Amino acid sequence: MDKITFVENLQAENAMLKAQVSELTKQVNWLIEQIKLGNKRVFGTSTEKSEYDVAQLSFFNEAECFTDPKAPEPKITVIKEHYRKTHLTTNKLPPDIPIEVVEYTIPETEQICPKCNDPLHRIGKETIREELKIIPAKAVLTRHIRHAYGCRKCEMEAEVPTIVKAAIPEPVIKGSFASPEVIAHIMVQKFVMGIPLYRQEREFQRNGILLSRQTMSNWLIKATEDWLAPIYDLLHKRLLERELLCADETEFHVLHEPGRKAQQKSYLWVYRTGNDGLPPIVLSEYQPGRGHEHPKRFLFGYKGFLHTDGWEVYRKLPDVTIVGCFAHARRKFDEALKTLPVKDREGTDAMRGKRYCDSLFEIERSITKLSADKRYKKRLEISQPILADFKAWMLSFNDLGKSAFSKAVNYSLGQWEYLTNYLLDGRLEISNNRTERTIKSFVINRKNFLFANTPNGAKSSAIMFSIIETAKEFGINPFDYLVYVLRNAPNWNIADNPDMVERLLPQAFLQASVA
Secondary structure (H helix, E strand, O other), X not given: OOHHHHHHHHHHHHHHHHHHHHHHHXXXXXXXXXXXXXXXXXXXXXXXXXXXXXXXXXXXXXXXXXXXXXXXXXXXXXXXXXXXXXXXXXXXXXXXXXXXXXXXXXXXXXXXXXXXXXXXOOOOOOOOOOOOOOOOOOXXXXXXXXXXXXXXXXXXXXXXXXXXXXXXXXOOOOOOOOOHHHXXXXXXXXXXXXXXXXXXXXXXXXXXXXXXXXXXXXXXXXXXXXXXXXXXXXXXXHHHOOOEEEEEEEEOEEOOOOOOOOXXXXXXXXXXXXXXXXXXXXXXXXXXXXXXXXXXXXXXXXXXXXEOOOOHHHHHOOOEEEEOOXXXXXXXXXXXXXXXXXXXXXXXXXXXXXXXXXXXXXXXXXXOXXXXXXXXXXXXXXXXXXXXXXXXXXXXXXXXXXXXXXXXXXXXXXXXXHHHHHHHOOOOOOOOHHHHHHXXXXXXXXHHHOEEOOHHHHHHHHHHXXXXXXXXXXOOOHHHHHHHHHHHHHHOOOOOOHXXXXXXXXHHHHHHHHO
């Protein structure tokens, strides 16, 4: 082998080794990023709030974006120095809270003047203090007694005496000692307060009531199947008639499901109405998988916009325009930023990408009170140019390699068609945070009850969660609404009169409460 060939071989081998070192370096850097992100998720705060003033994003030309020549000049106001009160005041209590008055008097035998021993007379009274008193829940056994009436004349003359009995309301569960109140209490404790049935069982026992979790479970499932499911079905029908919907899904384990292991993931799918100004509807559905067939079946016949995250199964829905979530895109840049030391973050590409997203969210905050039509026009005027600049900036990168920043850029570009669809209608939103806030309630409670025992229980849980969350969206106390439903549904014969289900909807409850 001559010297020239030997040198060429060494150069080729050196180039190959450099390429390997470069690739290994990228992999090491990527693994370090994943470790930092993992530590951040476990030990860091979960907030995604920006640590800088969004109004100072100079490269977006805020002066041109946010200017309003018609806006009045702000007035200078001197705010008096004050101290924050930390104690509870009565103005933070409901106005109709019952008041218990305790008066302190001097016994008549002691109403003697200490100076001259003459009798004392009352000259006035004063309120010394007010205290908030909590009375723990107590159980009451309601005994329903029906009176019967007979006719004296018929008793004397008729072959069969006439007997008339007083009307009595139907029970929520026939043959059971459950009342609407106790079932509503158990539902609220589990799906609002996150207290699983076994803890409720112990609480009942401490109060001397031997009520097993099996009995409570039977009550919940029976009441749900008979009285809540018809409401759920009607809300489902109304949901499909809307033009703006949102969807998301989260894990939900079911222990005893035929043909599946307890460790296999099942899912709770959540569908809800968007920002259309109409009565809110929140529906959840249990399914054993995360495939496209589930939303396709649930949303069969729906035509309109659908807010989602980046999960691709939603894109297979016919006649549906997918609106992506910029909160997810921003989160990717935020994660890329958090892989860097705090002192090195300013001026990085990750910071620039995050600030692009922040500027878009700031615009949304500034136009939130506008009408849908004006919001639509403002977005085309202000947001669209920023979006175009944002996309061009991301496309300027050629080879990003494997990193958290490249993941953020690739995610945004891959979702760009859906991320920018919120420009199509002023009622649409820049993110799917509305649904994430709804599903967060279930996720928090899931940490307490962890799983469902059977598919039947999971389906009933989804219906109960739906009814309660819809009531909360109306600003209704879930307990009061559930009592209203469970007390009236058995007596309105909704099985034979489906139109009566209309009178069980949250808006009907509000009207009945006002009346």
